[in-house]
Amino acid sequence: MKLNRQFILSYLLFGLIFTTISAKPKAADNDEIIYHIFQRSFYDSNGDYHGDLNGIRQKLDYLQDLGVTSILLTPLYESAFYHNYFAIDFENIDPKYGTLTDYLKLIKELHRRGMKFYMDMETQYVTEDSRWWKEAFGNPKSPYSDYILWDDKDNQKPSTIVYNLTALKGYDGITRKITTANLNSEASKAYNLKLFSYWIDPNGDGKFDDGVDGFRLDHMMDDLDNKGRLPHLFDTFWNPMLAQLRAINPKIKIVAEQANWFSLGNEYLEHGGVDRVFGLRLCFAIRSFDKKLLLANADSTLAMLPPGKQQVVFIENHDVPRFSYAVKGDLAKMKVGCAFNLLMGGIPAIYYGQELGMTGTPANFGATDANEIPDRQAFEWYKSDTGRGMALWYKQTGPWKDQFNGDKPNDGISLEEEQQDPNSLWHYYKKMIAIHKANSAFVDGSYKTIGNDNDHVFTFMRKGAGQTILVAINLSDKETGASVDAGGNPVSIIGDVRPVLKEGKLAVTLPAFGVAAWELK
Known part of the structure; x- marks a missing residue:
């Protein structure tokens, strides 16, 4: 699937023929419950222990029964890292998640059900495995030379990424060099516009039934990594591109993850061209159970928004410890967290397994991305924590096989157990979602x-x-x-x-x- 080959028959995935079924209208802009999925850990459809696109599609009945209207995935593109940030190739779906045709089936089925899809994008960084790096390293005349930010004129020193890192070690023990993309080069701007535009309307027919409903922009910054090398990106990169994307589909929603987690994100809403940011400070205030912190953050997060802008309200995601861990598994506190999440305002987002009270907190395995795996473990479908679809990819091979023990049988934390218990957290989430959706004051x-x-x-x-x-x-x-x-x-x-x-x-x-x-x- 290459962009310079007419997207290989429109990325191949979009020539699929579907049985004609009347599509339901999508949720209104404010009438959304987002379900944030770390897809490698959700549901495995083919027995390789990796969650995949077909697995998500097979579980849409579950999500709709819960009350979910939209899904947000972590990146789908090919990467050397299990979380798929830091790309090898932005144009290829990680084969562990399936084929391009599988992706199309998921998008089409979501839209048939009236649901929305948000794609996570981080095009600021690439690894040494990328075509850009391989062809431009030591070769300033390469057509990919301007795609990468270099610290020298001979293309021998790729610039560092956040925290001045030059490489990262994966959970599998393999280290990959990483560098920053030159977002202010004309070549990079054109590439990004083509890439994002494709996902909005893959077959170019203007109907958008095969395209995304929005993008999550990971680690968005005006001055990337505060290095002064890529300043004013809101004006030079993001605003021009986002305006062009909205010209394709005016209904597209852009959600920024503000790189500074202590920021309310208003600078993104007022100057960065985005529609939504994440209520990060509110998230930590909720987790504190401290009224003073809640008072300090609730009004500024929810009541002082620029017109037409929104906050995504959440209490956990793939980058923070599970809420259950924060409250030591206290069921009553987890229900309080649910109430804040769904009743306060903004666009509620639920992290997969949050509705079960799945637990986890970053581990300490040294300088490796394995430290976050406890917060990204397999969705617990069964009482035994084994069985069809369990995405236990991190327990199969390698030095980490026996390191992660959050999956415990018969602990009361599984969909099978909680669906049978009327007092369970799962039932509470389902009830609160229904109450949220049934009352206009909660919706908008x-x-x-x-x-x-x-x-x-x-x-x-x-x-x-x-x-x-x-x-x-x-x-x-x-x-x-x-x-x-x-x-x-x-x-x-x-x-x-x-x-x-x-x-x-x-x-x-x-x-x-x-x-x-x-x-x-």
Whole structure:
């Protein structure tokens, strides 16, 4: 699949013929529940222990039953690394994930169901295995010379990447050199535009049923890695390209992962040309169960957005420890996390296995990308943690075979076990997703923090057209009461707490780690 060969019959994948089935309308811009999948660990369809594209397609019934409307994958392109960042070839799908035809089947089936697909892209870096590197190293006259950022005129010194690294060691013990792409060269700009444009409309018919609904831009920066070598990328690279992509499909959504995790991301929304950023500071505030941190981040994240822009609200992803680990497996706390994730606002995103309470935190195996595997282990489909589809790729061969032990049988953390337990986290997620989708104030209402007189109770309001909802969450392990700065006639949506109106305020009593919500009439 090469871009300079007419995308090899439109990347081959898009000539497939499907049985004609009426497609459902896609979710509206705000009416989304994103499911973030580390696909190598999700579901293995062919018995090689690697999760793949066909495995995701086979599990779409599961995702829709849960209430998911969109999926976000980690990169699909070919890489020497198991996580597929740092590409060998941006134009080839990793063969462990399947063929290009498999990709098309997944996209077509998602769109038939009215679901959306977001593609993760990181075109800032390439490895020594790439064609660019091989043909341009030591050869300034190579047509690929301008695709790479060099520190010398003889193309002998490829520039460093983030943290001034020149190479990374993979979990398999193999080290690969990595360098930075020259995003400000005309050749690189043209290449990226062609690459991104293709994924939007592979067959060029303007219908977009075979294309992505959006992109996640990994490690997006205005001055790449703060080295001063590629400054002002918002103006020189990102904004011009994103404008051209929107000219192809005005509905495309661009989601930036802000490289500075302490940033609210407003500079990306105001100057970087993107539609959404990730609520990183809010994520860590939720994980803290600290009301002061929540107060400091909730309004700035959700209530002070530029017009038409959005935050993706999440509590875990492939780069942070599992939420379950953060709260030591406490089921009540995990349900609180679920409530924040789905009720606060923005576009909720759930990391695969989060709905089960899968656990994991970075390991310490030295200077290797194996350290993050505990946060990216196989989705636990079965009570035994073995069986058809288990994507246990990291347990098969090599020095890491016996190092990862997060997959434990009969521990109560599996889809098989939790579907049979009405009090399980999985059932709670399914219920909360349904409540989110059934109430317009949660889907597209505004957010406002509401005051109360208890340091352990967090209260906020979601207000949409014709609906106002008050949410109260007890951050402590003890029953507690609060006087909330809200009035009206409360009708319960979540929980069985009955507020009492006293002196123009609502008096509520919440159980330990209790979650309650009322529509105010």
